[in-house]
Amino acid sequence: MTEPLLVGTDLFKMYGTTPALRGSSLTIRAGEIVAVMGSSGSGKSTLLHCLAGIVRPDDGTVVYAGREISAMSDVERSALRRRDFGFVFQFGQLVPELTCVENVALPLRLDGVRRKEAERRSREWLDRLEVGDVAGKLPGQISGGQGQRVAVARALVTEPKVVFADEPTGALDSLNGEKVMQLLGQAARDTGAAVVLVTHEPRVAAYADREVVVRDGASLDLERVA
Amino acid sequence: MSIGHSFLGLLEGKPRHGYDLKRAYDERFSPGRPLHHGQVYATLSRLLKNGLVVVDGLEPGEGPERKRYAVTDAGITDVQTWLSQPEKPEPYLQSVLYTKVVLALMTGRPADEILDVQRTEHLRLMREVTRRKTGGDLAEQLICDHALFHLEADLRWLELTAARLNELAARVRP
Numbered sequence: 129m130t131e132p133l134l135v136g137t138d139l140f141k142m143y144g145t146t147p148a149l150r151g152s153s154l155t156i157r158a159g160e161i162v163a164v165m166g167s168s169g170s171g172k173s174t175l176l177h178c179l180a181g182i183v184r185p186d187d188g189t190v191v192y193a194g195r196e197i198s199a200m201s202d203v204e205r206s207a208l209r210r211r212d213f214g215f216v217f218q219f220g221q222l223v224p225e226l227t228c229v230e231n232v233a234l235p236l237r238l239d240g241v242r243r244k245e246a247e248r249r250s251r252e253w254l255d256r257l258e259v260g261d262v263a264g265k266l267p268g269q270i271s272g273g274q275g276q277r278v279a280v281a282r283a284l285v286t287e288p289k290v291v292f293a294d295e296p297t298g299a300l301d302s303l304n305g306e307k308v309m310q311l312l313g314q315a316a317r318d319t320g321a322a323v324v325l326v327t328h329e330p331r332v333a334a335y336a337d338r339e340v341v342v343r344d345g346a347s348l349d350l351e352r353v354a
Numbered sequence: 355m356s357i358g359h360s361f362l363g364l365l366e367g368k369p370r371h372g373y374d375l376k377r378a379y380d381e382r383f384s385p386g387r388p389l390h391h392g393q394v395y396a397t398l399s400r401l402l403k404n405g406l407v408v409v410d411g412l413e414p415g416e417g418p419e420r421k422r423y424a425v426t427d428a429g430i431t432d433v434q435t436w437l438s439q440p441e442k443p444e445p446y447l448q449s450v451l452y453t454k455v456v457l458a459l460m461t462g463r464p465a466d467e468i469l470d471v472q473r474t475e476h477l478r479l480m481r482e483v484t485r486r487k488t489g490g491d492l493a494e495q496l497i498c499d500h501a502l503f504h505l506e507a508d509l510r511w512l513e514l515t516a517a518r519l520n521e522l523a524a525r526v527r528p
Contacts, residue, residue, distance in 0.1 A: 167513070167517070310488060313488075329506075330476075330477065330480060330505070330506045330509045330510075331480070331484075331502055331503075331506050333477065333480075334477065334480035334481045334483070334484040334502065335481075335484055336481070337481075339474075339477050341473075348470075
């Protein structure tokens with residue numbers, strides 16, 4: 129068993145007077161794919177946001193590779209997210225004015241990689257995600273399934289240590305959703321990235337190595353209980 | 355699964371030996387769960403007796419594997435009738451899981467734990483089937499999808515029941 133890479137411990141988070149997390153804990157090891165499941169409003173997306181350093185928990189700690197994310201400054205957290213983390217959301221959130229290859233190259237460009245090199249690496253990732261033919265198109269000119277594959281390419285182009293995927297197939301039909309999951313899972317395994325996969329769909333969760341359930345803001349590792 | 359009808363359909367393409375028929379059936383319809391030889395020859399004997407197949411040729415040697423079978427006109431009609439009739443949908447109205455949950459509630463045992471343990475078991479099997487599907491050809495993928503959709507339906511029921519346990523407890527507790 130590898131060492132823990134990302135550890136959230138006793139996380140609490142309130143939105144106004146509504147508790148979203150109530151003592152949730154989760155450990156992610158390098159290279160594993162973990163499905164975070166739960167009904168709407170259970171707190172699973174908030175848990176992902178806290179683990180990824182997008183949201184600061186009210187209480188509890190998030191430690192990534194030995195460093196406490198929850199105690200970092202905003203600038204430090206942004207840099208960490210850019211370099212070590214990749215993100216895929218339900219709707220690809222591609223920049224509509226940029227071509228697909230420019231979208232994928234964006235995280236590399238923000239990290240100082242020269243345009244030519246960034247686009248070369250991006251094209252490789254688009255090919256790997258089987259959407260090399262849309263490289264020069266704008267997001268508005270491609271289908272939802274293609275857009276989500278471009279988003280996966282953008283999440284993986286920096287070869288992150290952890291990919292956070294929040295309902296990555298939620299807006300897709302079954303066939304496209306399965307294809308995206310197969311490609312995401314394979315790419316993560318090839319690069320050794322861990323994946324935190326938030327989903328309410330059992331067939332999507334079945335691509336993971338294990339499952340954690342969030343109920344009323346607390347996470348349960350049912351497999352360890354069983 | 356109607357092995358007899360499947361054999362008749364396979365024989366409609368071309369006459370086959372018993373072993374060839376078994377191999378074709380296992381590959382196409384039952385990967386991972388091959389037929390026993392006994393099932394193959396019992397089925398062929400029945401089809402022969404009912405006039406749905408005939409022995410089309412014999413090769414030198416002993417045993418049923420040497421016989422080549424061909425489908426008869428009556429056999430083709432039988433397959434046609436079978437294919438054109440809808441399968442009766444499984445009603446799923448007698449559920450062991452439901453019985454377990456109700457008995458747990460009636461006897462004061464933790465029903466939520468029963469649901470959680472079952473959920474874990476279902477998802478474990480779904481992961482296994484998904485791995486098999488990922489490495490399989492189209493036929494294998496479709497067979498696995500059939501299993502995955504059914505397992506998913508069970509999981510959704512487990513979730514729904516977990517969300518309504520208190521309501522159910524109030525009704526079934528003496």
